[in-house]
Amino acid sequence: MADSHAMGTHQRRATRQIRVGSVAVGGGAPISVQSMTTTKTADVEGTLQQIYALAAAGCDIVRCTCNEQEAAEGLAAIVPRSPIPIVADIHHQYKMALAALEAGVHGLRLNPGNIRKPEHIKAVASESRDRGVPIRIGVNGGSLDPSLYEKHGGLTAEAMVESAMQELAYFDEVGFDQVKISVKASNVPLMVDAYRMMSEATDVPLHLGVTEAGPLPGGLVKATAGIATLLLEGIGDTIRYSLTADPVEEARAGRLLLESLGLRERKNVDLIACPSCGRAEIDVIDVANRAQEAFADREIPLQIAVMGCVVNGPGEAREADLGIAAGNKRGHLFVKGRNVAVVPESEMVEALVDWATYINEHGVEAALARVDTALAEREAARDRNALLAEKGDDANDAGTKIAEIRRKVASPGGDARD
Ligand code: SF4
Secondary structure: OOOHHHHOOOOOOOOOOEEEOOEEEOOOOOOEEEEEOOOOOOOHHHHHHHHHHHHHOOOOEEEEEOOOHHHHHHHHHHHHHOOOOEEEEEOOOHHHHHHHHHHOOOEEEEOOOOOOOHHHHHHHHHHHHHHOOOEEEEEEHHHOOHHHHHHOOOOOHHHHHHHHHHHHHHHHHOOOOOEEEEEEOOOHHHHHHHHHHHHHHOOOOEEEOOOOOEOOOHHHHHHHHHHHHHHHOOOOOEEEOOEOOOHHHHHHHHHHHHHHOOOOOOOOOEEEEOOOOOOOOOOHHHHHHHHHHHHOOOOOOOEEEEEOOOOOHHHHOOOOOEEEEEEOOEEEEEEOOEEEEEEEHHHHHHHHHHHHHHHHHHOHHHHHHOOOHHHHHHHHHHHHHHHHHHHOOOOOOHHHHHHHHHHHHHOOOOOOOO
């Protein structure tokens, strides 16, 4: 596509490529979305159910904790049945890493802050090297090696980068290079600095995240602030939203962020809606929410608009593939800015789904050819004019307000120069 902004082809930092099971990470591969299960890993059926829900929401790689022997045994049963690659999350016990490798996981995450013995780190790296399984060096601001914390006088970007580089050096010693790195912190500017520094220091692919971002909506804002800033600088090869919410929300958020930055192809509907204003003829929030729900499970990669009024709606959403605007208790459907049909207000969402399905299957031209656009445009003009006549060309009712302002200014004691 010619428009580099639309497709997000702005310069990305060159990184080397590794493979997490079937998913390539780095080296120009599509940026992948990750999430983590919240079930006990020993609960094989419950964990698989969550993994399937995550995959359906756009998750490419999933992480499960491997904190005890039962979890490792669970992984042995989960791995062959999972639709996406599995990464085992390891803290404190290097033996759990060896057990996860035995279970057949596609990747490991090691926290260098709490597995610190060089011989343990090298034992895991050697085993991973022999099995061709990649490791993420997952530095976390909250669990940094205490000696680095002391050396740097607290939690700094330099301290986090040094932690990752130390671990890389151990890996090097045993000839292991299937690595990605994360330097997450819950403080967004700190995390952004650490990743910038990391990306200068190495060409290892980077896994982006703001750790412990928290519940919605604050968590979404924090994570997006950090991850999007870096992605727009060309930094980052795979991402995870760490939200205190159903992990499906993490996968959705990750997917949506990449789509909105033009870094992944759109999979589902991109629903746009006006913010509503005094002109709105419908409850825009309600209709937009119902439309969002109706399209949730349909893989229709179109941009669809819900607009509150037919006066400004079709014009403002001219670029959308399909849209609907309310007017005079009717819904005016438009395709690429051209009116195509009028439906009762109660059938607006249904009509959107019908038209979207048709366009997705047959294309815009076929959709336009099957209707009398001139007739639909006349109907829209009629409702538009009726609305304008009723509300005037100013939804703010400026005439009344101006008269009131003048009355106040002219009243005794109302000298405007005071
Ligand atoms: S489309 Fe109509 S209702 Fe929605 S914000 Fe614009 S003017 Fe207001």
